[in-house]
Amino acid sequence: MIKDNLNLTEEERLYLSLKGLYESYGYSRFQMRRFEEYSLYSDNLNFLRSKDIITFSGGDGRLLALKPDVTLSIVKNCKGLKKTRKVYYRESVYRPDRPGGQFREIGQIGLEYVGDVDEYAQLEVLSLAAESLKATGGGCVMEISHMGALKGVANECGREELPAEVAACVRARNLHDITCVCSDCGISEEVASKLKKLIGAEGGANDKIALLRSLFPENSRCISAADELEGALRSLGGQAKYFEVDFSLINDPAYYNGIVFQGYAEKSPRAVLSGGRYDNLVKKFGAGDGGIGFAIYPDELDYYTRGAADYDADVLVLYNKDALPADILSAVKSVSEGGESAFASREIPKGMRFKRTIKL
Amino acid sequence: MLNVALPKGRLGEKIYKMLEKAGYSCEELLKDTRKLVFTDEKSGVSYFWVKPTDVTVYVEHGVADIGVAGRDTILESGADVYELLDLKTGRCRMCVASVNGFREDMSRPLRVATKFPHVAERYFSSRNRDIEVIKLYGSIELAPILGLSDVIVDIVETGTTLKENNMSVLEEIFPISARLIANKARYRFKKDEILTCVERLKKELPDD
Numbered sequence: 043m044i045k046d047n048l049n050l051t052e053e054e055r056l057y058l059s060l061k062g063l064y065e066s067y068g069y070s071r072f073q074m075r076r077f078e079e080y081s082l083y084s085d086n087l088n089f090l091r092s093k094d095i096i097t098f099s100g101g102d103g104r105l106l107a108l109k110p111d112v113t114l115s116i117v118k119n120c121k122g123l124k125k126t127r128k129v130y131y132r133e134s135v136y137r138p139d140r141p142g143g144q145f146r147e148i149g150q151i152g153l154e155y156v157g158d159v160d161e162y163a164q165l166e167v168l169s170l171a172a173e174s175l176k177a178t179g180g181g182c183v184m185e186i187s188h189m190g191a192l193k194g195v196a197n198e199c200g201r202e203e204l205p206a207e208v209a210a211c212v213r214a215r216n217l218h219d220i221t222c223v224c225s226d227c228g229i230s231e232e233v234a235s236k237l238k239k240l241i242g243a244e245g246g247a248n249d250k251i252a253l254l255r256s257l258f259p260e261n262s263r264c265i266s267a268a269d270e271l272e273g274a275l276r277s278l279g280g281q282a283k284y285f286e287v288d289f290s291l292i293n294d295p296a297y298y299n300g301i302v303f304q305g306y307a308e309k310s311p312r313a314v315l316s317g318g319r320y321d322n323l324v325k326k327f328g329a330g331d332g333g334i335g336f337a338i339y340p341d342e343l344d345y346y347t348r349g350a351a352d353y354d355a356d357v358l359v360l361y362n363k364d365a366l367p368a369d370i371l372s373a374v375k376s377v378s379e380g381g382e383s384a385f386a387s388r389e390i391p392k393g394m395r396f397k398r399t400i401k402l
Numbered sequence: 403m404l405n406v407a408l409p410k411g412r413l414g415e416k417i418y419k420m421l422e423k424a425g426y427s428c429e430e431l432l433k434d435t436r437k438l439v440f441t442d443e444k445s446g447v448s449y450f451w452v453k454p455t456d457v458t459v460y461v462e463h464g465v466a467d468i469g470v471a472g473r474d475t476i477l478e479s480g481a482d483v484y485e486l487l488d489l490k491t492g493r494c495r496m497c498v499a500s501v502n503g504f505r506e507d508m509s510r511p512l513r514v515a516t517k518f519p520h521v522a523e524r525y526f527s528s529r530n531r532d533i534e535v536i537k538l539y540g541s542i543e544l545a546p547i548l549g550l551s552d553v554i555v556d557i558v559e560t561g562t563t564l565k566e567n568n569m570s571v572l573e574e575i576f577p578i579s580a581r582l583i584a585n586k587a588r589y590r591f592k593k594d595e596i597l598t599c600v601e602r603l604k605k606e607l608p609d610d
Contacts, residue, residue, distance in 0.1 A: 181591060183590040183591070185590075214483070214484055214485040215484045215485065215486060216484075216485040217486075218485075218487065218488035218581075219485075219488070244597065286590070306586070306587040306590045306591070307587075308587075308591050310464070310587060311462070311463050311464020311465075311585050311586075311587050311588065312462075312464075312482075312586070312587060313586070313587070
């Protein structure tokens with residue numbers, strides 16, 4: 043239990059509780075530099091949430107970048123390792139909060155499982171993601187999907203991926219434009235109508251998974267996505283209640299290939315956690331056969347939940363010019379040892395508020 | 403309680419009438435008052451009027467659970483929101499237009515005056531056409547007439563303004579109508595309320 047009088051921020055509290063959780067599952071802390079060679083990002087732009095990167099020249103003329111992402115650095119670090127890595131991190135990334143927006147330093151806490159990712163490993167990460175989301179406090183929901191489902195739909199019309207315009211409709215749950223957009227992209231009316239049903243489906247996880255199977259019974263990708271989702275949710279047991287299947291959730295198919303998920307907390311208007319299976323990225327780096335991980339964004343929580351403190355300090359220790367420094371220090375110490383914060387001053391500081399005042 | 407951001411102006415009032423018929427009335431809303439937030443406990447709804455281009459901002463930040471915005475605003479802002487319903491009202495088109503007789507000089511970037519720089523950049527980049535965007539806030543039609551730009555990218559409703567200024571549409575980029583949008587996180591936690599609203603509004607939509 044973390045002592046309340048430490049006056050920790052929401053992010054610090056969350057990190058301390060997650061650190062213990064991750065370490066108890068055998069994950070070790072991964073620390074990295076704030077910058078990487080720019081080429082790491084320019085070669086993998088689609089993996090990044092934003093393509094805007096802060097760059098600068100290194101002493102030897104190499105182009106460096108303040109890291110906009112953590113996963114790439116970890117996967118790069120695992121290159122050539124013939125063993126599985128289980129790591130967690132607490133790092134800052136530097137990117138605009140939205141396309142074309144101002145650059146921000148954004149805190150991230152997350153974990154990555156890279157190397158030999160079997161069914162158990164995937165389950166462990168999903169379970170830890172659910173625990174992490176729960177640790178943010180309040181109501182929470184985790185959307186879960188499988189990249190194979192929409193890849194299967196794309197295969198139905200002879201494509202490897204859904205066209206970007208169709209993917210945009212899927213992401214926005216835009217059911218009114220999807221038929222027209224599919225038609226513009228040369229996707230048959232039949233496939234468009236099935237896709238519309240799949241994205242617009244409401245109901246429980248089992249209903250949506252059953253719908254995927256019934257819409258595409260001959261499509262091996264859709265069927266194996268349905269099997270994998272169903273198996274994972276079954277194995278999660280009681281934790282499955284946090285998960286809601288939603289096929290409108292898509293990540294970049296060049297990197298993500300399996301289960302993907304995104305967590306929402308009631309107190310934040312944006313996703314506070316996102317993650318998924320990224321075997322394609324791991325293979326690209328020669329870092330093993332698979333990878334799965336997630337990141338949690340405490341800034342999203344802190345920004346919306348942190349209220350201004352009512353007081354600047356608990357106690358104002360107001361002393362006059364004749365007071366002895368040793369007596370003032372002793373008064374401050376005694377307040378602090380009693381679990382309160384003290385602010386010593388010779389006069390009442392302008393614009394500051396205190397619960398009570400001790401005069402010396 | 404559903405928090406709804408409505409765009410100020412004629413379109414917003416039209417949308418409110420649809421919401422009122424759908425059971426989300428709030429008597430005070432259309433009164434001449436300086437109030438900004440209108441709550442009706444009985445209907446379970448809280449409305450606020452905002453500048454049309456700000457609706458996506460209020461919804462994306464979750465201050466409003468749902469809102470009504472034109473497709474032009476949604477695409478220009480790139481807001482990460484759900485787009486749940488085409489309200490089939492406020493219909494117009496996003497177009498490229500210029501003065502009659504305009505001939506494009508392919509040897510240099512096209513100068514495009516617009517209120518919608520992202521829409522313009524995306525559209526011309528999809529055609530590999532290099533452009534120079536001139537961002538304006540109003541009277542866009544004036545730009546090609548006075549030689550500030552070659553073309554404009556703007557909303558065309560009836561085409562009367564273009565016609566009166568000896569201009570015409572060169573290309574249509576996409577059709578526009580008002581859309582019901584929802585915050586992605588609020589959708590998760592107020593799904594029943596939001597989906598009920600969508601279903602009720604569907605019954606109030608104008609015919610195609």
